[in-house]
Amino acid sequence: MRRSLIFWILILILASCDPKRGTWNDSVQAYVPVYAQLSDLESISLQPSQSTTKAGKIYAYSNYIFQNDINKGIHIIDNSIPANPRKVAFLKIPYSTEIAVKGSYLYTNLVNDLVVLDIHDPQHPVEIKKVKGAFPLINQQYPPYTNVYFVCADPKKGIVVDWQLQQMQNLPSCRR
Amino acid sequence: MRKLFIICLIAFIGIANLTCSKDAATTYAAASGTGQGGSLARFTIVGNCLYTVDNEKLKVFSIIDPANPILKKTIDAGFEIETIYPFKDKLFIGSTSVIHIFSIDDPENPQKLSTAISPTVMRRCDPVVAKDSVAFATLRTNGPCGGMESKLVAFDIKNITNPIQRASISVSEPYGLGYADTILYVCDRYQGLLIFNIKNAYNPGLINSISGNWYLDVIPYYNTLICWVSDGVILYDISNPASPKFIAKIT
Numbered sequence: 001m002r003r004s005l006i007f008w009i010l011i012l013i014l015a016s017c018d019p020k021r022g023t024w025n026d027s028v029q030a031y032v033p034v035y036a037q038l039s040d041l042e043s044i045s046l047q048p049s050q051s052t053t054k055a056g057k058i059y060a061y062s063n064y065i066f067q068n069d070i071n072k073g074i075h076i077i078d079n080s081i082p083a084n085p086r087k088v089a090f091l092k093i094p095y096s097t098e099i100a101v102k103g104s105y106l107y108t109n110l111v112n113d114l115v116v117l118d119i120h121d122p123q124h125p126v127e128i129k130k131v132k133g134a135f136p137l138i139n140q141q142y143p144p145y146t147n148v149y150f151v152c153a154d155p156k157k158g159i160v161v162d163w164q165l166q167q168m169q170n171l172p173s174c175r176r
Numbered sequence: 177m178r179k180l181f182i183i184c185l186i187a188f189i190g191i192a193n194l195t196c197s198k199d200a201a202t203t204y205a206a207a208s209g210t211g212q213g214g215s216l217a218r219f220t221i222v223g224n225c226l227y228t229v230d231n232e233k234l235k236v237f238s239i240i241d242p243a244n245p246i247l248k249k250t251i252d253a254g255f256e257i258e259t260i261y262p263f264k265d266k267l268f269i270g271s272t273s274v275i276h277i278f279s280i281d282d283p284e285n286p287q288k289l290s291t292a293i294s295p296t297v298m299r300r301c302d303p304v305v306a307k308d309s310v311a312f313a314t315l316r317t318n319g320p321c322g323g324m325e326s327k328l329v330a331f332d333i334k335n336i337t338n339p340i341q342r343a344s345i346s347v348s349e350p351y352g353l354g355y356a357d358t359i360l361y362v363c364d365r366y367q368g369l370l371i372f373n374i375k376n377a378y379n380p381g382l383i384n385s386i387s388g389n390w391y392l393d394v395i396p397y398y399n400t401l402i403c404w405v406s407d408g409v410i411l412y413d414i415s416n417p418a419s420p421k422f423i424a425k426i427t
Contacts, residue, residue: 055392055404055406055407056404058213059214060212060395065409065411067404085424100210100220101211102211103242105242107221107239128243131247134237137230138231
């Protein structure tokens with residue numbers, strides 16, 4: 001009886017000595033670059049209001065509030081009745097992250113292009129100009145985190161628009 | 177030859193007028209306003225110029241014709257830049273190590289005036305807002321920012337070429353910030369929306385906090401405080417800036 005107890009205690013102690021950095025299985029966490037899909041890049045469109053997926057930067061202009069949905073577009077919120085702010089439309093702009101407005105013109109980015117939209121009717125923005133490559137790319141070589149492993153970005157695969165944390169079987173070679 | 181010279185001169189004057197000059201800015205601003213962004217923005221508009229920052233460069237676009245932005249200048253501003261915030265004739269550019277202060281007295285030719293460095297925190301993220309002769313910044317030390325401890329700091333910028341840190345308050349994981357009157361709102365992941373009295377700017381006093389959400393940035397906009405939270409937007413009535421009243425959450 002005692003012998004079997006010692007046996008089981010030994011098993012427990014040995015089992016707790018996981019040499020692989022305390023992870024339960026062999027996988028590790030690392031950031032993986034997400035590349036822009038070229039098919040997405042031209043399609044700016046106005047859509048019905050929708051729920052927020054990945055809340056991004058905010059911008060106030062007159063009776064409207066704009067909130068970026070990271071890498072997806074811009075939610076248009078009508079705040080003309082302060083007690084009852086409501087979403088009125090969603091402007092789909094692939095890989096958009098920034099917003100600024102002047103004189104009924106909204107400036108945003110589509111990946112690294114600067115896009116100008118006419119918002120004289122803020123509920124019906126119209127694209128009027130695109131300045132190619134005007135807003136330089138950020139976070140291309142490495143994710144915006146330190147002390148992390150990541151899959152090295154390959155410029156041949158295109159523009160990096162996001163970094164996703166994933167479980168991986170082997171440690172990737174890039175570290176920061 | 178003389179005719180050519182005159183043509184060139186006229187052309188030059190024409191081009192010179194198509195700049196984002198301050199006079200033009202004031203007249204145009206009256207006709208069509210500029211909106212307001214948060215402290216984590218990479219785009220900002222002052223007068224007739226759109227300023228953008230990427231990791232290293234500050235770009236100036238003339239938007240004297242707002243439908244047709246024209247790149248006027250690209251400036252090496254620093255490293256690992258994350259934010260840009262305008263105040264009067266200055267731009268405050270936050271990076272993961274320091275705050276760069278540029279003069280836009282000549283709007284198309286930003287000139288670097290100084291760099292504000294916190295002596296207490298070596299590596300952090302620096303969204304920054306300025307009020308009169310004080311610049312407030314949050315110095316976050318997690319994730320991309322490195323460093324050891326997160327702070328809210330106040331820099332004395334009376335002498336803009338030599339910013340001096342006057343106050344430093346510990347916070348958990350701060351993000352954007354903004355002020356209305358003598359109230360400073362600081363977003364914190366764990367402590368929520370922190371409300372400081374900054375009547376005495378070098379001694380900010382925490383008077384209240386609103387928890388329950390991960391706050392990322394704020395825009396005090398007239399009587400409304402627009403908050404970016406991790407899952408959408410929260411609006412507060414700040415008719416009394418010291419005690420925000422919940423209006424709605426939009427997700």
